[in-house]
Structures are given as structure tokens and as C-alpha cells.
Amino acid sequence: MLKKLMLIPITLISISSGAADNNYAGFSYPNQAQNAISITFDDARHSQVDTGLAILNKHNVKATFYVSPFNVKERLPKWKQAVATGHEIANHTSSHVCTGNFEWLRQLDLSLEETTLQWLENDILSAQAYIKEQLGVTPRAFAYPCGNTFVGRGINTQSYVPLIAKHFDSGRTWLDETANNPNFTDFSQLTGLRIDGMSFGEIKTMLEQLRGNNSWLILAGHEIGKGAQYTTDAHILDQLLRYLNNDRNGYWLGTVSEVADYVEKHRDQITQ
């Protein structure tokens, strides 16, 4: 079934662009790395600054934190420290609104099904203003809460991807199955690969499976501590960063905006 589905887009590409599909292969990163990797965490969970920051700083790895103000407020000095040590602070909305199929959101009367693009834009811009005022940086990157990219229902559904493309240099989704082809990917829908709850071996297998096309892999987690469904294990993060930092393994590590800038500058021209 999967094989059958995968054949369809390949056929379409070869019909529509002929030999041009080869343009999406081959890309060079700094230090002759085969792939780029960005480490990202969502929601500004307290454990990210309580536990994670020391691990990242120990390995001198700069992460991208997609934050919501309601959590930043409770650890403001630590988030200022994250900025001071060179990590990227990015936007994850003020209200963290997702599909109302999440019971806790619907009980707060928050759901993408029942909201509008205008409401969402205000929610995103109020997070932007808070981050600018309190942390002194203007986020260039955005992560879609729960990976959802729509508002409304059925025939009235609208994508909010264009809104993100208007205000940010990049937008990242969540729970994706593929990495980003640097010559092809849309910066406003960068894919995100879950590392929460995974062992080092499982993460390594995933990285190996997605090495093709000089892909850019954006790893995404939530809590940092003892591994669970929404927690990246602290010891595994330590092990992973040591592995990724070893030049022999062929990875170039950068924040999302750092890699996005590099990719944009060095990739073939893509028709927008």
C-alpha cells in the first residue's frame, strides 16, 4: 500500500517537469557535512531551561526554542540566559490553539475549528510582542502548535500557512515522516521529527533512514528529563549531541534560522 502511494508523486513529477526533478538532488553544507540538523523544543516547558540548557551549553549546541509567553513568564531570567548563550527564540503562539479534539483546549473554548485567521494572527503577534519586549529578540521562526496548519471546518477551512509566510522566515510542523530536501522544501512548512520518548538507538536509526538527498533534519521535543511520551530523555540528549558533534558522523548543526539562511542562499532557484 505504502509503495503504491509513493509511486504516484514520482510519476506526477516526471510528467510535469521532465529532467528537472534531478535539480532536487545534491547539496553542500559547511565542513563537507552530508546533512544538516537542527535541535528544537516546543512550548517553553520549564525543564527546557531547568535541565536542557546546561546539556546544550555543555556541547556548545545552539537550539531553537519555539516558545509561548505563558510558560516563559514563569522562568524569565532563565530564558534571558538562553538568549545570552546564543540559542534561538522562536514563536509558538500565545494561546497554543490546536484542533479542539484535544479536550483540554476545547474546555478553554480554544480550537482551530472555531477560530478565524484574524484571531490567530493577533494571537501570534501578541506572542511576538511579548518576546521582543521581555527577551529583546524578534523571532524569525514559527512552529505550528500540534502541527496543525488550518482554521475552520469542511468547505470553510482555510490554511494559515500564508499567514506564517507573511510574518516569519520559516514555519515548522510536527510528527512528520520525512526530512527536508534542501533544494525543494517550503520554508513555511518545514518538517519536524519527534525525538520525545525515543531511545538513542531509535533516533540514530531514524537519522540514518532519512539521510538521503542531503536532507535537513529538524528534531523536535518538549520536556527534557526522564523519557516519556512528551519528554526527551536528558541522558539520551547528552549522548545524541556528542554523536552529532563528531565530524566523522557527517552532520552540520545549526539553529533553524541559521540553516534556513544557508539553504536559501545555496540552493537552486525554486519557482515560488
Ligand SMILES: [Zn+2]
Ligand atoms: Zn506545542
